[in-house]
Amino acid sequence: MSYLLEPLSTNNITLKNRLVMPPMATRKSKKDGRISKNILDYYDEKSRGGYISLIIIEHSFITKRGKASEGQLSVADDNLVEDLKKLSNIIHGNGSKTVMQINHAGSAASKSVTGYEPVGPSAVANPRISNVPKELTEKEIRDIIEEFKSAAHRVKEAGFDGVEIHSAHGYLLNQFFSPLTNKRTDEYGGDVLGRIKIHLEIIKAVRDAVGEDFPILLRLGASDYMKGGTTIEDSKIAAIEFEKARVDILDISGGFCGYTPPDVNKQGYFAPLTQGIKKVVSIPVILTGGITEVDSAEKLLSESKADLIGVGRAIYKDSKWAEKAIKSLK
Numbered sequence: 001m002s003y004l005l006e007p008l009s010t011n012n013i014t015l016k017n018r019l020v021m022p023p024m025a026t027r028k029s030k031k032d033g034r035i036s037k038n039i040l041d042y043y044d045e046k047s048r049g050g051y052i053s054l055i056i057i058e059h060s061f062i063t064k065r066g067k068a069s070e071g072q073l074s075v076a077d078d079n080l081v082e083d084l085k086k087l088s089n090i091i092h093g094n095g096s097k098t099v100m101q102i103n104h105a106g107s108a109a110s111k112s113v114t115g116y117e118p119v120g121p122s123a124v125a126n127p128r129i130s131n132v133p134k135e136l137t138e139k140e141i142r143d144i145i146e147e148f149k150s151a152a153h154r155v156k157e158a159g160f161d162g163v164e165i166h167s168a169h170g171y172l173l174n175q176f177f178s179p180l181t182n183k184r185t186d187e188y189g190g191d192v193l194g195r196i197k198i199h200l201e202i203i204k205a206v207r208d209a210v211g212e213d214f215p216i217l218l219r220l221g222a223s224d225y226m227k228g229g230t231t232i233e234d235s236k237i238a239a240i241e242f243e244k245a246r247v248d249i250l251d252i253s254g255g256f257c258g259y260t261p262p263d264v265n266k267q268g269y270f271a272p273l274t275q276g277i278k279k280v281v282s283i284p285v286i287l288t289g290g291i292t293e294v295d296s297a298e299k300l301l302s303e304s305k306a307d308l309i310g311v312g313r314a315i316y317k318d319s320k321w322a323e324k325a326i327k328s329l330k
């Protein structure tokens with residue numbers, strides 16, 4: 001019996017197996033963030049044969065002010081939807097499901113890319129890049145919530161099977177979640193519930209835009225692994241609230257540490273985080289990080305460390321990884 005080959009169904013989406021390709025920025029978009037032939041070819045190659053049940057498209061900026069880098073994909077304008085449809089069509093044609101990850105970089109953005117001063121929850125340095133942003137006003141926070149909402153609506157219009165809200169790796173929503181960067185004294189700061197108020201408002205706005213039966217995923221940087229940063233205890237509280245707010249799948253990664261924790265290099269290195277979160281929620285949880293062996297994926301699933309397994313760099317390097325993995329189990 002194989003755990004990886006087991007299908008999984010949740011809110012109007014059925015995944016044929018437990019293998020997920022996590023979002024990985026290709027930086028192959030056109031200058032304005034529009035989809036390029038290079039991107040279409042890349043995702044065609046990765047999804048060929050439909051061996052990966054779910055492909056999460058790389059983080060895409062919801063507004064130019066939140067663009068993280070040159071070459072990043074955009075979901076910031078209605079006129080991009082027709083092009084994005086080509087991407088969902090290719091992946092569906094190959095037999096996989098696909099969702100888009102939507103993001104605002106916050107203080108991780110730079111003026112040289114966006115043309116604007118970077119913004120964040122508070123005017124304190126981003127520990128990853130030591131960049132001090134301008135503190136967002138409540139009005140600006142409301143605008144960003146609307147931008148997430150519009151972006152999610154475009155993702156649905158473009159034919160994707162769901163949308164993923166990015167709150168990991170030190171970007172804007174991670175900056176709100178982390179006490180290292182959120183020093184606000186209004187209702188968007190303070191304890192964990194204050195620091196995830198913006199998340200809950202975005203989830204509600206996105207739900208209003210996409211309807212009841214469209215899957216919403218949230219990628220949570222569940223620990224900063226830094227003194228004074230977020231811990232698994234904060235993330236358990238947040239995960240319970242996200243489930244109540246009707247997030248359908250939680251995708252777990254690191255916070256300000258990025259997608260690798262310090263000093264750990266084993267297969268599924270975020271398993272202590274997913275295991276802790278799985279204990280407090282009943283929605284599916286994705287574990288990604290360091291997994292290159294199909295046996296490790298099987299073992300992590302068999303031990304209930306997660307419900308779905310993300311394999312990133314191994315698939316990035318070898319487009320046949322998924323085919324070989326799935327065939328080895330049949």
Ligand SMILES: Cc1cc2nc3c(=O)[nH]c(=O)nc-3n(C[C@H](O)[C@H](O)[C@H](O)COP(=O)(O)O)c2cc1C
Nearest residue numbers: 022023024025058059259288289290291311312313
């Ligand atoms: C080149 C590259 C780009 C990435 N871009 C994103 C991204 O856009 N959004 C995101 O949430 N994670 C991103 N990640 C993190 C991956 O989704 C994944 O969590 C990480 O690679 C660890 O998994 P792995 O060991 O299987 O590669 C990126 C990783 C790499 C290597």
